[in-house]
Amino acid sequence: MRVAIRVEGVVQGVGFRPFVYSLATGLGLTGLVGNDTDGVFAEVEGPQAQVTEFLERLRRDAPPLARIEKVSSRAISPARSEKSFVIAASEATGPRRTLVSADTATCADCLRELSDPADRRYCYPFINCTNCGPRFTIVRDVPYDRPRTTMAPFAMCPPCAAEYHDPADRRFHAQPTCCPACGPRLTLDGDARDPVEHAAELLRQGKILAVKGLGGYHLAADAAAEEAVAALRARKHREDKPFAVMAHDLAAAAALAEIDEAAAVLLTSPARPIVLLPRRDRAHVATHTAPGNRQLGVMLPYTPLHHLLLARTNRPIVLTSGNVSDEPIVYRDDEARDTLTGIADAFLTHDRAIHVRTDDSVARPFRGRPMIQRRSRGYVPEPLTVPTSFPRPVLACGAELKNTFCLAQGKHAFVSHHVGDLENAETLRSFTEGIEHFRRLFGIEPRVIAHDLHPEYLSTKYALDLAEHDDGLDLVGVQHHHAHIAACLADNGEEGPVIGVAFDGTGYGPDGTIWGGEFLIADTHGYQRGGHLEPVPMPGGAAAIRQPWRMAAAYLGDAAAEVARRHEDQWAAVTAMAAKGINSPLTSSAGRLFDAAAALLGVRDTINYEGQAAVELEQLADPLESAAYAAAIDTGPGPFQARGSDLLHAALQERTSLVPAPLIAARFHHGVAALIEAGCLTLRDQHGLDAVALSGGVFQNTFLLGATVTRLEARGFRVLLHSRVPCNDGGISLGQAVVAGRAAPASRS
Numbered sequence: 219m220r221v222a223i224r225v226e227g228v229v230q231g232v233g234f235r236p237f238v239y240s241l242a243t244g245l246g247l248t249g250l251v252g253n254d255t256d257g258v259f260a261e262v263e264g265p266q267a268q269v270t271e272f273l274e275r276l277r278r279d280a281p282p283l284a285r286i287e288k289v290s291s292r293a294i295s296p297a298r299s300e301k302s303f304v305i306a307a308s309e310a311t312g313p314r315r316t317l318v319s320a321d322t323a324t325c326a327d328c329l330r331e332l333s334d335p336a337d338r339r340y341c342y343p344f345i346n347c348t349n350c351g352p353r354f355t356i357v358r359d360v361p362y363d364r365p366r367t368t369m370a371p372f373a374m375c376p377p378c379a380a381e382y383h384d385p386a387d388r389r390f391h392a393q394p395t396c397c398p399a400c401g402p403r404l405t406l407d408g409d410a411r412d413p414v415e416h417a418a419e420l421l422r423q424g425k426i427l428a429v430k431g432l433g434g435y436h437l438a439a440d441a442a443a444e445e446a447v448a449a450l451r452a453r454k455h456r457e458d459k460p461f462a463v464m465a466h467d468l469a470a471a472a473a474l475a476e477i478d479e480a481a482a483v484l485l486t487s488p489a490r491p492i493v494l495l496p497r498r499d500r501a502h503v504a505t506h507t508a509p510g511n512r513q514l515g516v517m518l519p520y521t522p523l524h525h526l527l528l529a530r531t532n533r534p535i536v537l538t539s540g541n542v543s544d545e546p547i548v549y550r551d552d553e554a555r556d557t558l559t560g561i562a563d564a565f566l567t568h569d570r571a572i573h574v575r576t577d578d579s580v581a582r583p584f585r586g587r588p589m590i591q592r593r594s595r596g597y598v599p600e601p602l603t604v605p606t607s608f609p610r611p612v613l614a615c616g617a618e619l620k621n622t623f624c625l626a627q628g629k630h631a632f633v634s635h636h637v638g639d640l641e642n643a644e645t646l647r648s649f650t651e652g653i654e655h656f657r658r659l660f661g662i663e664p665r666v667i668a669h670d671l672h673p674e675y676l677s678t679k680y681a682l683d684l685a686e687h688d689d690g691l692d693l694v695g696v697q698h699h700h701a702h703i704a705a706c707l708a709d710n711g712e713e714g715p716v717i718g719v720a721f722d723g724t725g726y727g728p729d730g731t732i733w734g735g736e737f738l739i740a741d742t743h744g745y746q747r748g749g750h751l752e753p754v755p756m757p758g759g760a761a762a763i764r765q766p767w768r769m770a771a772a773y774l775g776d777a778a779a780e781v782a783r784r785h786e787d788q789w790a791a792v793t794a795m796a797a798k799g800i801n802s803p804l805t806s807s808a809g810r811l812f813d814a815a816a817a818l819l820g821v822r823d824t825i826n827y828e829g830q831a832a833v834e835l836e837q838l839a840d841p842l843e844s845a846a847y848a849a850a851i852d853t854g855p856g857p858f859q860a861r862g863s864d865l866l867h868a869a870l871q872e873r874t875s876l877v878p879a880p881l882i883a884a885r886f887h888h889g890v891a892a893l894i895e896a897g898c899l900t901l902r903d904q905h906g907l908d909a910v911a912l913s914g915g916v917f918q919n920t921f922l923l924g925a926t927v928t929r930l931e932a933r934g935f936r937v938l939l940h941s942r943v944p945c946n947d948g949g950i951s952l953g954q955a956v957v958a959g960r961a962a963p964a965s966r967s
């Protein structure tokens with residue numbers, strides 16, 4: 219019998235055709251296998267038992283990086299005079315629905331060759347195979363084949379070509395395969411010496427190095443060298459935001475941070491994210507690496523170059539995005555020279571182009587499962603599958619900060635790599651080019667454009683502009699916190715309704731106030747506001763975000779005498795501004811409540827990166843303390859209001875009574891958790907819902923998250939958390955896509 223088979227999912231660039239080839243030939247079947255724009259197609263012919271076994275093993279024994287979403291097969295008429303099994307040439311026409319895989323850390327087989335002096339790729343920094351290496355960052359177009367990647371200029375030498383064409387070889391059709399004779403070359407400022415050896419020597423001397431990686435340039439320095447790390451901060455204009463550290467293996471990482479099983483799984487996963495971990499007291503890292511932080515971002519090598527470099531330096535290195543301040547990571551060689559020359563002492567670079575810039579991903583384990591905080595290199599562009607198909611293709615433009623966009627079609631939502639804060643021309647260019655690239659790669663022509671309600675977001679303006687030039691597009695505005703909850707639902711493969719608790723910094727509210735401490739009754743279609751933190755003025759608007767002490771003034775007025783003393787010169791003006799409502803928009807933001815608490819405890823009065831005050835307040839909190847301050851919930855007609863000010867007054871009183879700050883910080887956190895618990899109980903009584911979805915950047919605070927989940931579960935709630943997309947604004951685009959995708963088509967006349 220003969221059957222035609224179609225396999226959909228992540229099946230290109232992952233060794234799927236060679237796998238099918240060896241499976242079929244092993245079973246004595248004839249036929250063919252090939253890539254097309256839909257995925258992999260195959261035809262096999264032979265006795266029924268063997269064909270059945272083939273179909274079984276096709277799913278069961280698929281290569282490690284493949285993700286099969288669907289296998290369909292149908293009987294067709296046998297071919298005449300076919301004697302073997304062949305791999306068919308790729309075709310580049312027709313609709314494109316295939317999936318490109320993410321970049322993948324160097325596999326064990328390649329590492330073995332890398333360290334084998336007898337191997338022809340010994341110490342070759344670009345070694346890869348069908349199971350590992352660059353993918354998304356080098357793909358220009360689909361189907362995924364070498365000519366459509368940035369490896370196109372490198373003509374394979376005869377030995378590499380022989381491996382590439384040999385179905386029995388582990389590099390059979392490995393598109394980026396290469397060797398020292400034919401592949402990319404590493405250079406260190408044109409020096410004739412061994413670039414890796416020389417680079418390691420410079421790092422050991424305390425120099426700062428620009429290192430071209432998978433998704434862009436990094437800046438590297440010896441993580442234990444105080445002067446080098448301090449110089450890196452100064453030159454990069456980055457004051458306190460922590461740097462990540464790369465350790466050469468799990469044992470070296472364990473000397474820096476506490477690693478449990480979930481953390482080890484994340485650290486060694488093929489995506490190799492930066493993992494946020496509890497830092498060891500005796501960790502030998504410079505104070506400037508992660509100032510004032512009990513956490514440390516640790517990652518393991520994910521390219522052969524990293525492996526070689528870390529083996530030579532024999533010590534952990536700081537590895538941070540190559541950029542200045544908040545600009546996106548640089549990825550083109552010329553811009554790297556322009557931007558990083560004042561920062562790096564030397565450039566360790568190569569001649570394989572990066573097509574799409576992608577930052578390192580950031581994740582942390584929470585109660586044994588991963589929580590992604592920045593989803594980028596290693597995860598993107600693999601789609602999330604949603605329970606109900608999108609009726610029409612959607613482009614969701616995302617939020618302003620930590621922007622991602624999302625293209626969705628069928629059951630797939632392609633959330634983009636981390637684009638960054640849409641505040642400068644370079645990030646905006648990254649955003650618009652990224653959207654074009656994704657549209658081309660996945661063949662999605664959006665008919666629905668989703669955007670935030672904030673009229674000043676550049677992502678909103680982009681959406682409005684698109685719709686203005688195309689009458690056929692439906693424009694759907696999605697409220698920020700509804701998008702957060704919808705993202706959390708989609709992350710969990712659910713559709714609601716749930717009690718959605720969205721706690722974050724700021725989001726545009728349809729009532730003209732700034733939302734950010736929201737209890738919603740929500741599903742993927744709509745929401746109603748069930749309750750929120752009591753609104754308070756933000757004196758000076760955006761200035762209050764940069765200067766948390768202003769929030770202490772707004773919440774407590776002159777009662778916050780200790781804060782007032784530190785800001786004598788501006789205090790009267792700021793409290794008056796808040797009292798009279800001049801340039802003081804009202805906000806129910808949970809982030810601002812944490813800011814006020816941080817200022818009150820003398821933790822931080824002004825910030826130099828987003829969320830800094832809350833991060834430092836979390837660090838301060840005593841993990842052994844379990845008492846909680848109480849906050850009243852005012853119910854009445856309409857949404858309830860939870861009095862965040864009660865928590866601050868309690869904190870102030872204890873501060874005045876000289877209770878140690880770590881206890882106050884802990885009791886404040888537990889107070890917020892208790893407030894969430896009380897809010898959810900109120901809404902359960904009103905709406906009969908017992909599932910709670912927690913979203914918004916405030917829940918990156920694991921002290922708060924842990925306390926909240928414990929309380930809610932003790933009350934019998936089923937709690938939905940983020941795992942695959944961030945709870946911060948990086949998840950907004952997914953939520954927008956899910957909501958807008960469900961919206962009825964607008965009638966146009």
Ligand SMILES: [Zn+2]
Pocket residue numbers: 324325326327328329346347348349350351
């Ligand atoms: Zn490999």
Ligand SMILES: [Zn+2]
Pocket residue numbers: 374375376377378379396397398399400401
């Ligand atoms: Zn070669």
